[in-house]
Amino acid sequence: MTEIALGFATLLHPTVLGFLLIGIVAGLIVGAIPGLNDNIAFAIFIPLSFSLSPTYAFALMVGLYCSAAVGGSIPAIMVKVPGTASAVLTAIDGHAMARNGFAGRALGIAITSSVFGGFSSALILLFFAPPMAAFALRFGYVENFSLGILGMASVIGLLGGSIIKGLLSAVLGLLVATIGFSLQTGYPRYTFGIDNLYEGVPFVPLLVGLFGITAVLELSEELIRDRRKGVASPDMPRITDSLFIGWPLAKRLLPTWLQCSLLGNVIGVIPGAGMLMAIYMGYERISHRYQRLFAGKPGEPEWGQGAPEGIAAPESANNAVVASSMVPLLSLGIPGNSVSALFIGAMMIQGMVPGPLLFIDHADIAWMIIVAFLVANVLMWPIAYALVRTISGMVFRLPKYVLVPTISLLCLTGAYSDENSVFSIGVAIASGIVGYATRRLGIPHAPLILALVLGRTIEDNLSNALNIGGGNWLIFLDPAEHPISVALMAGAALFIVGPLLSGARRRFQAQRRAAELELENG
Amino acid sequence: MGKTLLSKGLAVAVLSAVLGASPVLAADYPSKDVRIIVPFKPGGGVDTTSRILAEYGNKHMGKKGKLVVENRAGGGGIVGQTFAAKAKADGYTVLAMTSSVVTNPVLKETEYKVADFRPVALYNMDPEVIVVGASSPFTAIADLVKAAKARPLTVTVAGIATSHHMAGLALEDSAGMKFTYVPTKGFGAQLQAVMGGHVEMGLFPLGEIKKHADAGTVRILAVATDKPMKILPGVPTWQDSGLNVKRWTTFRGWAVPKGTPDKAVKFLSDLLGKISADEAYVKQMTDYGFPIAYEDAKGFAEVVTDYADITDKVIKKHGLKEKK
Structure with missing residues (x-):
């Protein structure tokens, strides 16, 4: 308890608190600008933090990390351009709801869900870090491989129509993920002599292109189509309704929040899984719940056409990854994902090393970071509500023909600033064009994205697991040595079999209904 | 040449x-x-x-x-x-x-x-060090060397053909130890493998592991410098441990x-x-x-x-x- 008090005492210094507030506001803005995200913001901020007191630097970073995902949902809802990768699913139902005239409600759901998810993970970080870190340590190569397989399997339920196109999408992602040096040999693959590809296709510009540029190209297409037809493009949706979601909706969303927050927290704690995996798994789970309970009822849209759960699921899941990704970092010195890995750099620049010793050498800082996640999530709620109208009005009320070049420019600037490299601009443009082309061909993006995120994890952990296990493929199903892996594989099997079974059941029910109708009529 | x-x-x-x-x-x-x-x-x-x-x-x-x-x-x-x-x-x-x-x-x-x-x-x-997890059965470098001569030990290195991987190969050549290399991307993943007991040892640059050794979550068994280091009391050099690698930094x-x-x-x-x-x-x-x-x-x-x-x-x- 004294440690928590020490954390609060450090944080509640007016200047430190001020930096936390700056971080929250900056995170909302950075998140809301397509092409900028927390990764890029930290890449720019870390060198500057060298001359800053560590308490200021970390307060700002915590605030920014917490609110960036909330900011990312604003353009996702208003213009269907995800501000950050974490909002890629929010854009589907969120924008549909906004088009239906409920932009305010969509934003309200996004903010409230984010705060719920974020607050839950801050509590995990504060009270359950040691046991969760011990759990994370049990993830070796075998477990991480199975986790990757589970992640890939989770998208099968999202494919809907064409399995072939889904597989094509996954294969494309896996192929791109093989670019760069092979961990097993140390030699480059498919780099064509380009040094910039040696560590793989730079990931931040790749995502900026895939989400930002693709969305811009789709916007342009709409513009051109409208102009050809000679009709005026409809304006982007505006906030005309209340931002507050009310108790009945909150009560209805509670099970979604709980389920997705739990998922986000578990995935956040495991090093190497990441935010995108959490939002896809949460979205998939909740889509079944929605089909079962709400779809087809009066006043309830189809899934993907503005379902409140379609916003609540990814938004609570992505913020639940935030503080929990700091659990292995602060307890063990092992980063939970790519953003928390940047905290290592920020700490190193201050002469600190994350891990158990941080709590001995710099207890004030370590505990300040922990309580800052809690405070940031509490403050984020009113701040996001207060600023969301301004932020969404600032850029996104622009006419479409101004919006298109503005967002393009922001995306390319963001891509460049991640590594100060012109090559990254090319990556963003190329992946944007590929993203647009695949969309036009009706190829779903979910398998592609998860394959990009998980391809390397799966390959590297597979080869290392087999390396250690002497080439025995059955280690992944060994209940004595690797019970976690067995459970993950069983989960993956359910993800694969589940959609097939429910599809068969639907067909069976349809047949029976047809038969009954025939009986009645005959 | x-x-x-x-x-x-x-x-x-x-x-x-x-x-x-x-x-x-x-x-x-x-x-x-x-x-x-x-x-x-x-x-x-x-x-x-x-x-x-x-x-x-x-x-x-x-x-x-x-x-x-x-x-x-x-x-x-x-x-x-x-x-x-x-x-x-x-x-x-x-x-x-x-x-x-x-x-x-x-x-x-x-x-x-x-x-x-x-x-x-x-x-x-930044000298190379041989590291084991806190719960490893190897408490002294001699135990580890003995084991590595009898059968290949799994060792995590931050990438193949890096200085750290080469340090392992040099040990195999000079000390007759045998290793199975488990490459990782970066030192964080390496730390996870050593601390979680997923591998038997790790080769690290001292700067990346010193504070974790100070915290007691890992143990440094030997360091590749000419003379023992003051900041590593009780840790022998590779040469003094009979590994025949004078220096690897x-x-x-x-x-x-x-x-x-x-x-x-x-x-x-x-x-x-x-x-x-x-x-x-x-x-x-x-x-x-x-x-x-x-x-x-x-x-x-x-x-x-x-x-x-x-x-x-x-x-x-x-x-x-x-x-x-």
């Missing part, structure tokens, strides 16, 4: 530097900002030490120019290293030179050679493109000397986990040659060079 090539290259570099020196440029050096190219993202060991150096170095830089750190990441360091190799040799571009500048051109198809650089001075050495220093005027090289080399004598700097670097090891241009060139020799042997013997 590698050594002769290298020393020839160095000779060429020095010669061209003397011939190509421009008296006008050199006369009032430095008359503008000197940029230190860090070929990695901000927040790593090379970046942090470069920023500390810039902070202390700027006290001696005068009014006309400052030391400015510039990150050019990508390609495992190759992008920034190539950039620096091709920069104008006027003394205003300095590369934060690490051991990989020596091995990258040997292992991979790079556009630069180590001879394209002129060593300026060395400021830090990566290094951090400054280098400039070949052809850079002597006067600029001397200024920068002396500047690192002045910084190294600053007590506050020594304390900060040591606290951060980067022990000071100053060598001037000549001494640094020897370190580079020495490192090229020991890695060359391993690369040739084990066929690590990229096959085209």
